[in-house]
Amino acid sequence: MIEMRLSGSGGQGLILAGIILAEAALLDGKMAIQSQSYGPEARGGASKSEVIISEKAIHYPKVTNPNLVLAMTQEAVDKYSKDLPADGILMIDTTFVKKVPDHLKNVYHLPITEKVTAELGKALFANIVALGAIVATTKAVSVESITTAILHRVPKGTEDINKRALELGIALAAK
Amino acid sequence: MAKVLLLQGNQACAEGAIAAGVTFFAGYPITPSTEIAEIMAKRLPEVGGKFIQMEDEIAGIGAIVGASLTGKKVLTATSGPGFSLKQEFIGYATIAEVPIVIANVQRVGPSTGQPTAPAQGDMMQARWGTHGDHPVIALTPASVPECFTLTIKAYELSEKYRMPVLLMLDEIIGHMREKIEIPEYDTIEKPVRKGPRVGPSEFKAYEPDSDGVPPMADFGTGYRYHVTGLVHDETGFPNGSPAATEKLLKRLHEKVERDIDNITMYEEYKLDDAEIAIVTYGGTARSAYAAIDMAREEGIKVGMFRLISVWPFPEKEIAQLAQKVKVIVVPELNYGQMVGEVKKAAEGKVPVKPMSKYDSEPISPKELLAFVKNL
Numbered sequence: 301m302i303e304m305r306l307s308g309s310g311g312q313g314l315i316l317a318g319i320i321l322a323e324a325a326l327l328d329g330k331m332a333i334q335s336q337s338y339g340p341e342a343r344g345g346a347s348k349s350e351v352i353i354s355e356k357a358i359h360y361p362k363v364t365n366p367n368l369v370l371a372m373t374q375e376a377v378d379k380y381s382k383d384l385p386a387d388g389i390l391m392i393d394t395t396f397v398k399k400v401p402d403h404l405k406n407v408y409h410l411p412i413t414e415k416v417t418a419e420l421g422k423a424l425f426a427n428i429v430a431l432g433a434i435v436a437t438t439k440a441v442s443v444e445s446i447t448t449a450i451l452h453r454v455p456k457g458t459e460d461i462n463k464r465a466l467e468l469g470i471a472l473a474a475k
Numbered sequence: 476m477a478k479v480l481l482l483q484g485n486q487a488c489a490e491g492a493i494a495a496g497v498t499f500f501a502g503y504p505i506t507p508s509t510e511i512a513e514i515m516a517k518r519l520p521e522v523g524g525k526f527i528q529m530e531d532e533i534a535g536i537g538a539i540v541g542a543s544l545t546g547k548k549v550l551t552a553t554s555g556p557g558f559s560l561k562q563e564f565i566g567y568a569t570i571a572e573v574p575i576v577i578a579n580v581q582r583v584g585p586s587t588g589q590p591t592a593p594a595q596g597d598m599m600q601a602r603w604g605t606h607g608d609h610p611v612i613a614l615t616p617a618s619v620p621e622c623f624t625l626t627i628k629a630y631e632l633s634e635k636y637r638m639p640v641l642l643m644l645d646e647i648i649g650h651m652r653e654k655i656e657i658p659e660y661d662t663i664e665k666p667v668r669k670g671p672r673v674g675p676s677e678f679k680a681y682e683p684d685s686d687g688v689p690p691m692a693d694f695g696t697g698y699r700y701h702v703t704g705l706v707h708d709e710t711g712f713p714n715g716s717p718a719a720t721e722k723l724l725k726r727l728h729e730k731v732e733r734d735i736d737n738i739t740m741y742e743e744y745k746l747d748d749a750e751i752a753i754v755t756y757g758g759t760a761r762s763a764y765a766a767i768d769m770a771r772e773e774g775i776k777v778g779m780f781r782l783i784s785v786w787p788f789p790e791k792e793i794a795q796l797a798q799k800v801k802v803i804v805v806p807e808l809n810y811g812q813m814v815g816e817v818k819k820a821a822e823g824k825v826p827v828k829p830m831s832k833y834d835s836e837p838i839s840p841k842e843l844l845a846f847v848k849n850l
Contacts, residue, residue, distance in 0.1 A: 319481065319652060322481050322652060323481045326479060326481055326654055331653075331654060332481065332653070332654065333651055333652065333653045334481070334651070334652040334653075335647075335650060335651040335652070336650065337591065337592075338591060358653070359761050359762075359764035359765040359768070359840070360761050360762055360764075360765040360839070360840050361647065361651040361653070361758075361761055362837060362839070364839055364840070364841065
């Protein structure tokens with residue numbers, strides 16, 4: 301079982317990223333649950349999307365022992381990485397996150413939004429870049445399934461740019 | 476071919492309604508039930524149905540009562556504040572015997588409370604929210620697939636007994652996404668309403684069959700009758716005599732009570748040799764499965780009786796459970812609601828312990844395990 305929390309600010313596309321990740325897991329023939337919590341705001345406000353992937357039935361739908369926390373804002377690190385064990389993966393977008401908790405040993409400093417804006421012209425694809433980095437790091441789902449799941453969810457005409465965003469994320473995590 | 480999808484509980488509820496043959500939805504979107512309205516707005520035109528966003532919650536249920544009288548299967552969806560507003564019409568549909576289904580995706584209350592956070596605080600409101608003596612059928616799904624199947628079941632029961640059926644989801648189940656296999660809808664048996672067997676001139680709108688349920692004629696098909704919230708006799712016209720009053724109220728209750736074994740639904744999980752029984756429902760049952768698995772690894776004999784139909788309450792089954800186990804624990808996301816019913820049914824044969832949580836967070840499996848270990 302792998303438990304992942306994708307956190308940031310409302311509007312960064314993290315709920316969608318969680319859904320895509322869970323759908324990719326189903327394509328791999330695994331079980332998956334995605335859930336989220338957010339405030340009443342449509343934009344802004346701390347937002348988290350949680351995904352659990354397992355070979356067996358998953359009972360409790362919320363993450364209780366995270367293996368990975370993605371944090372796309374400083375508020376998200378502060379709020380949602382508290383229960384991450386020392387050897388758990390913290391993945392931060394260095395565009396927005398400046399401080400990480402000292403006890404964490406396994407931190408990926410990735411310039412997600414900065415890089416995607418420079419290379420693809422829009423911050424909009426940051427969630428897909430993050431997915432690439434998560435898949436490359438955790439192997440939670442196959443690259444083939446995440447690609448299929450992304451293409452199934454994104455608007456027509458944006459397939460190529462989303463594929464490039466995914467590849468960018470995979471490359472970022474490999475560094 | 477069955478389709479494998481990742482759906483939210485709310486989506487599965489809406490799809491279940493489409494599969495059951497619903498062709499009319501009226502409502503007023505409210506978090507955390509909004510997706511049900513959103514999906515019905517998209518799906519109903521695709522199947523020749525109608526969706527109306529009404530001016531408020533009361534109008535939403537009023538419109539479905541009217542549409543049901545024309546023979547349509549109908550749905551409205553809401554959450555706490557809207558559920559409060561709908562109570563008047565729930566009573567009306569009960570006494571006028573109009574089949575309707577209401578999905579209530581529970582959030583923290585009272586009042587506006589916490590719109591995006593889960594709770595199970597409307598369980599007693601489901602039972603007694605509308606005034607006066609009345610029967611109630613309420614179902615609580617604990618998974619996304621069950622949101623689909625129980626929604627279809629809600630229509631079967633609503634049409635069979637001619638009364639409102641409440642689908643009591645909570646934010647955990649309504650908003651979580653998990654795997655569901657959805658069959659082709661033409662393979663699903665659509666609940667059928669019992670129609671009149673005599674012509675319009677002989678038809679008495681509220682003359683029951685031996686099952687206590689009167690056949691129902693669709694408005695607009697030549698059958699004319701009076702529909703009222705007043706106590707009425709078999710013609711449908713008001714009759715306030717003590718005899719007519721007692722007869723109607725007795726029949727409304729007995730049509731449900733006599734069939735309670737066919738309505739009652741529950742699941743037993745690792746209960747065979749259990750010394751501790753967890754009685755719970757909905758999203759909290761998900762914590763219980765996990766806590767029970769953890770406890771069993773430590774050799775603690777605990778199991779779950781999961782309420783699927785919460786109303787009418789399965790008193791007989793809980794009484795039997797109370798004879799078998801040493802203690803009953805009732806975890807729920809409220810200050811203590813269904814625990815009172817469990818106590819009543821257990822009749823002092825065994826201690827019944829509430830585990831109430833009302834801080835806007837679900838009960839985690841670890842919390843429940845710790846509670847069980849500290850008994």
